[in-house]
Amino acid sequence: GQNIDQPTEMTATEGAIVQINCTYQTSGFNGLFWYQQHAGEAPTFLSYNVLDGLEEKGRFSSFLSRSKGYSYLLLKELQMKDSASYLCAALEVPSWGGSTLGRLYFGRGTQLTVWP
Amino acid sequence: DTGVSQNPRHKITKRGQNVTFRCDPISEHNRLYWYRQTLGQGPEFLTYFQNEAQLEKSRLLSDRFSAERPKGSFSTLEIQRTEQGDSAMYLCASSFGLGLNEQFFGPGTRLTVL
Numbered sequence: 001g002q003n004i005d006q007p008t009e010m011t012a013t014e015g016a017i018v019q020i021n022c023t024y025q026t027s028g029f030n031g032l033f034w035y036q037q038h039a040g041e042a043p044t045f046l047s048y049n050v051l052d053g054l055e056e057k058g059r060f061s062s063f064l065s066r067s068k069g070y071s072y073l074l075l076k077e078l079q080m081k082d083s084a085s086y087l088c089a090a091l092e093v094p095s096w097g098g099s100t101l102g103r104l105y106f107g108r109g110t111q112l113t114v115w116p
Numbered sequence: 117d118t119g120v121s122q123n124p125r126h127k128i129t130k131r132g133q134n135v136t137f138r139c140d141p142i143s144e145h146n147r148l149y150w151y152r153q154t155l156g157q158g159p160e161f162l163t164y165f166q167n168e169a170q171l172e173k174s175r176l177l178s179d180r181f182s183a184e185r186p187k188g189s190f191s192t193l194e195i196q197r198t199e200q201g202d203s204a205m206y207l208c209a210s211s212f213g214l215g216l217n218e219q220f221f222g223p224g225t226r227l228t229v230l
Contacts, residue, residue: 004158033218042120042207042221043159087158091217094172103149103172104219106158 002026004107006088011113012078020073020110022088031091032064032071033104038084046073046086078114085109118142120222122208128228129198136194137225141210148191149219150183151207152176159207165191166213198229 003025012018024032031050035043049055049064049071061074073086087109093102121140129135141148146167151159162181163173167188177183180198185191195202205226209219 035221042223045218045220048218089158103161103164103174104159105161106151108156109158 002090002092002105004088004090004105006086006107006110008108009111009113011115013115014078014080016078017074017076018078018112020075020086020088020112022071022073022107024069024071024088024090024105024107026090026092026105028093028102029066029090030093030102032062033089033091034060034062034071034073035087035089035106036084037087037109043087075112080114080116083112083114085111120208120210120220122206122222122225124225125223126226126228128230130230131198131200133198134194134196135198135227136192137206137208137227138190138192139208139210139222140190141208142220143189145210145212145220146188147211147213147217148185149209149211150191150193151209153205153207153224154203162193195227198227200229203227203229 006022033048034046037043047062054063059076064071088107089104123138149164150162153159161174163183165185168185180196183193205224207224208222211217211219
């Protein structure tokens with residue numbers, strides 16, 4: 001089966017740094033996505049890791065350890081607009097398919113609230 | 117607007133009625149995905165297409181659910197004999213199918229079954 005686990009809620013203040021952790025157990029794993037979702041809106045892509053290590057993109061960084069089944073999303077210089085749900089999603093590739101096929105298994109999301 | 121579009125944005129129906137939702141993906145994307153999301157949960161995979169071929173269906177997709185993508189462009193998701201438990205946000209996403217294969221999501225259709 002698949003299991004994606006992330007904290008339900010986190011709070012932080014403007015200008016701070018926050019790390020959102022995600023652990024996963026899934027067969028046919030081929031990558032870890034992070035999405036941001038504001039209330040009532042569609043998820044928007046933030047980052048993708050397929051190899052171990054850190055991927056940096058502006059104020060957002062994402063880390064993956066495949067051996068530990070662990071990822072985190074790091075948000076720096078927090079702004080009020082960063083208040084949203086952050087979704088961790090593992091890409092599962094079917095045994096019959098190529099490496100780019102497959103479905104995303106999402107966690108429940110971490111609701112981040114940024115206070116002034 | 118060149119993003120993924122979904123219609124209708126909201127649908128209220130009575131239990132037992134049939135409903136159909138439409139998704140128009142980004143034009144050059146050959147993969148299309150349907151997800152369902154309930155409050156406080158992440159999106160749950162329902163099914164996906166590569167061009168017009170439906171490649172995989174989740175066990176969540178009961179016989180009352182059917183999805184089509186007849187010409188490899190837009191897709192429809194039909195729910196027959198709706199139940200209150202079908203109330204959710206139905207999200208469509210599309211991807212190019214090569215490289216990163218990032219999925220771009222539409223705004224969703226919110227279904228309320230009374």
